[in-house]
Amino acid sequence: MTVREVAATTGISKSSVYHIITEILQKRKIAARWVPHFLSPEQKATRQDICRELLSRYENQGETFLDRIIAIDETWIRDFEPEIKSQSNIWAGKNSPRAKKVRRQQTKVKQMMIFAYD
Structure with missing residues (x-):
């Protein structure tokens, strides 16, 4: 899923979703x-x-x-x-x-x- 899709599904802003994925969950795109x-x-x-x-x-x-x-x-x-x-x-x-x-x-x-x- 893209950051945009997660943001649309959860109702959270794209920047917040990106922060959660990269900083809190320690995920990166490969x-x-x-x-x-x-x-x-x-x-x-x-x-x-x-x-x-x-x-x-x-x-x-x-x-x-x-x-x-x-x-x-x-x-x-x-x-x-x-x-x-x-x-x-x-x-x-x-x-x-x-x-x-x-x-x-x-x-x-x-x-x-x-x-x-x-």
Whole structure:
């Protein structure tokens, strides 16, 4: 809720509501931290296993292992209307962690992009 909404609901002035929230309740506005997407515990475990395997191969084969890697990434680039940062602000305590929010809101407009690098 905004200070204006709280003031309208309670009948208290905006400055009084702001003082109560910030000084007495020790709250401040923080924005959610943008993350590209959320991973399930299984997806995180799979990524961890792959990283361990690659590290093991690097330790055994050295720089020659890195010379043989070609990475290809294929992704859909979508047109989206992101929420501006101030729209995701919430009142929170001094030590409150930031909320996480997925950045993109998918729409029907998209393009396939393929990247290859070594």
